[in-house]
Amino acid sequence: MDKKNNQNQPRFKDGTVVEISNYLTCQKFFLQRIDNSFNLSSEAVNEIAAVCSQRELYDFLFKETFNGRPYTIHDAIKFLDWAKKGWEEKTYFIFLVKDLSGKIVGAVDIKSANLEGAEIGYWADRNVRGFMTNAITALCNIARNAGYKSLYGLVIPENSKSIGVLERAGFKKKKEPFLEKGKHYIKYEIIFKQAES
Numbered sequence: 226m227d228k229k230n231n232q233n234q235p236r237f238k239d240g241t242v243v244e245i246s247n248y249l250t251c252q253k254f255f256l257q258r259i260d261n262s263f264n265l266s267s268e269a270v271n272e273i274a275a276v277c278s279q280r281e282l283y284d285f286l287f288k289e290t291f292n293g294r295p296y297t298i299h300d301a302i303k304f305l306d307w308a309k310k311g312w313e314e315k316t317y318f319i320f321l322v323k324d325l326s327g328k329i330v331g332a333v334d335i336k337s338a339n340l341e342g343a344e345i346g347y348w349a350d351r352n353v354r355g356f357m358t359n360a361i362t363a364l365c366n367i368a369r370n371a372g373y374k375s376l377y378g379l380v381i382p383e384n385s386k387s388i389g390v391l392e393r394a395g396f397k398k399k400k401e402p403f404l405e406k407g408k409h410y411i412k413y414e415i416i417f418k419q420a421e422s
């Protein structure tokens with residue numbers, strides 16, 4: 226790839242682990258890239274399948290695309306393989322959130338390499354509250370350092386917990402609900418001040 230094209234790619238800093246804390250408990254958590262250094266284990270697969278099967282999360286993220294069929298360990302394996310592909314091709318970037326014991330409690334992602342503005346996504350274990358806002362703040366720092374100018378989240382108006390995360394992390398409502406693929410979404414955006422060179 227030539228230098229000019231390279232400049233339009235996110236440049237993530239080396240190192241796969243970023244520490245965050247849980248706002249409610251002050252416990253340490255960390256973000257880990259699902260790249261080639263990630264070891265696919267049956268534990269990881271089971272933990273992801275268990276969290277993604279939780280009712281509220283499943284209903285918001287999977288029910289429609291899965292036509293109501295259950296989220297299985299095969300879906301978790303596919304998710305991890307797909308996540309590795311994103312880092313390998315540098316087209317989308319998924320991080321797991323783990324607690325200090327290494328248990329997977331959530332995930333956050335940047336859905337494209339578009340430095341002008343990329344969508345983010347996230348999910349959390351409903352039994353482990355209090356880390357997601359800080360995880361998204363950390364994701365914003367990672368993105369800004371990688372060269373992104375802004376990030377945005379698309380959220381349906383009924384998803385008040387998700388709206389809370391975006392607002393606490395400093396995202397601002399950009400548009401009143403707009404219709405996309407038969408659903409109303411609100412766009413929340415954060416624009417980064419770039420360091421002067």
Ligand SMILES: CC(C)(COP(=O)(O)OP(=O)(O)OC[C@H]1O[C@@H](n2cnc3c(N)ncnc32)[C@H](O)[C@@H]1OP(=O)(O)O)[C@@H](O)C(=O)NCCC(=O)NCCS
Binds near residue numbers: 353381384390
């Ligand atoms: C959206 C989702 C990740 C939010 O998880 P969460 O545990 O509510 O998020 P947080 O950890 O940020 O917040 C939990 C609590 O800690 C508090 N908190 C956390 N970090 C905080 C911070 N930095 N400052 C102030 N309060 C904070 C919040 O106020 C919240 O308290 P409340 O529930 O009494 O309002 C979770 O509900 C989920 O996985 N939903 C299903 C998937 C989904 O909807 N994804 C988004 C699609 S757009």
